[in-house]
Amino acid sequence: MMEVTFYDREQEIKEVRDILRTKPRLITFIYGPINSGKTEMISHLIEQLPDNYVVFYINLRTKFLATYDDFIESLFEMEMEMETDGAMRKRKETLAELVPSVTKVTGIPITREFIDYVFKDNKPKNAFSYMIKLFEKVRDSGKHTVLVLDELQKIGDVKVNGPLVYELFNFFVDLTKELHLCHVFAITSDSLFIERVYSEAMLEERCKYLLVDDFDYRQTMDLMGGYGFDMHEKEIAWHYVGGKPVSLVRLINEKISEKNIEDVAESMLKLRTGEIRQRIGVLTIVNKKILFEKEEIELKYDNVTKILDKFLDEESYAYDVITPEIVYLVKENILFVDPVNGIIKPQSQLNLLAIRGVMRDA
Ligand SMILES: Nc1ncnc2c1ncn2[C@@H]1O[C@H](COP(=O)(O)OP(=O)(O)OP(=O)(O)O)[C@@H](O)[C@H]1O
Ligand SMILES: [Mg+2]
Structure with a gap:
């Protein structure tokens, strides 16, 4: 069977490589509309990095995150993996034993000597200080550490005293700006999350943004x-x-x-048009509320269609403020907010055409 092979992304890959060539200073947020190829791009790049880069790639997509323990389990390699010969891989005793064997991994390995420490007292600080110890050992062995967290927005609701995401941002700032110890890439397709990050005072001047678009x-x-x-x-x-x-x-x-390509494309459009019509139409039937700045706000059909109307003859528009209606349309995966460029646009061309279809009939 023919498989579609990885295509292009030269410019984005060059940008990431340029970052990797310098001392870690800033957190890089990789963002873009849904299914634009963010994960594919970073995975391809990781595969191609030489062995003097130790990469910890963690994808939170399929992880269930409600508590601190869930978070720790999603970050660290908790289970012993099966070796190809069927034997269970043994947990390494010490960092000195561990570091020479790590290259590109999808979970941060914990040594036996640190396992209790990391789990103790629900303290993210313990987990983070273990990671710093590990990354320092990697650096001492002459290699560069790269930490990639994919689908970072999933951490959004986890609370450990306060919101975990702030603890994590502080940790990222430590790793980059303060210690220059590790390159940090945070990936998300949740544009409302990026919008919040963008207006977050604690991250000002401490991060940069890389758009991976269609x-x-x-x-x-x-x-x-x-x-x-x-x-x-x-x-x-x-x-x-x-x-x-x-x-x-x-x-x-x-x-x-x-x-027939045209038939397939036409049926994809028909499906999406029906879905969007339904998501908008429900607002004429039920009083839907949305949480906005910690307040429940009732969504008005007319205000929602007013936004979608803009796309009848535009592909994107510059926005001033995010309204509850915009939040609804983003959460329904219809619109994408790009806070860095200050614009709102449909998640894709298919969504643009579907919106136009719905609005013409409305
Ligand atoms: N550069 C590429 N070359 C070929 N195919 C690609 C490329 N980028 C993405 N794809 C295809 O698109 C699919 C979706 O890409 P990917 O999962 O990387 O998107 P994403 O932006 O991470 O999505 P999400 O927003 O859901 O996180 C891939 O499974 C792959 O089939
Ligand atoms: Mg992805």
Whole structure:
């Protein structure tokens, strides 16, 4: 079977590599609309890094996070993994024993000597100070440490005394600005989370932002051309799904199965249009409330459609304030807020077309 191979992202990868070449100073937030290829980009880059980079990549997507213990379990490698020969890998006793064996891992290994310490008293500080010890040992061995936390917004609701996310941000500032010990990348597709991060005073001047957006026209044409799309099919792909990698991959696979691209794209649009119509339509039936700045605010159908109306002849617009209606549309994965560029746009071209379809009939 033909598989779609990793495409491009040269510019974004160059930016990350440039960061990795210098001393860690800032936290890098990687953000972008849903399914734009953030995880794919960073995973590809990690695979290509030379062995003098020790990478801890943790994806919180599938983790259940409600308590401190959940958080620790999601961060650290708690279970013993099976070796290829069927033997259980033994937990290393000390850091000196551990460090030479770590390269690119999906959980932070804890040594036997630190396991109680990390778990003790529900104190994130203990976990963080263990990580600092580990990263210092990695540095002493002549290697660079990189910490990547994917789907960071999932930490949002966990509380340990106060919100865990603040403890974590402080820790990230320590690792970068204060200690220059470790490169930190935080990835999220939750644009409301990025918006809060962006206006967070404690992070001011301490982080930078890297947008991983859908592919542009040239990239999309080039990618699709590589899978045998003719000019007409390429234009159809661009018209319906724009440069959204996940949708382009879907169209490529449909073509491989000898489906008609236009029919497939049309049915994708029909589905999304129906979904959006339903999400907006419910507001005329029930009084939906949304939590906004800790207050329950009632959503008004007219205010929601007023926002969507803007997309009848624009692809994006510059915003002043985030309103409860915008929060609703972002939470429904219809709109994407880019606080760095100060704009709001649909999550994808398919969403743009679906919004237009719904608003024309409204
Ligand atoms: N550079 C690329 N080359 C080829 N395919 C890609 C590329 N980037 C993304 N894809 C395809 O799109 C899919 C979604 O990408 P990915 O999971 O990286 O998006 P994401 O931005 O991390 O999504 P989320 O917002 O859900 O976290 C991938 O599974 C892959 O099939
Ligand atoms: Mg992802």
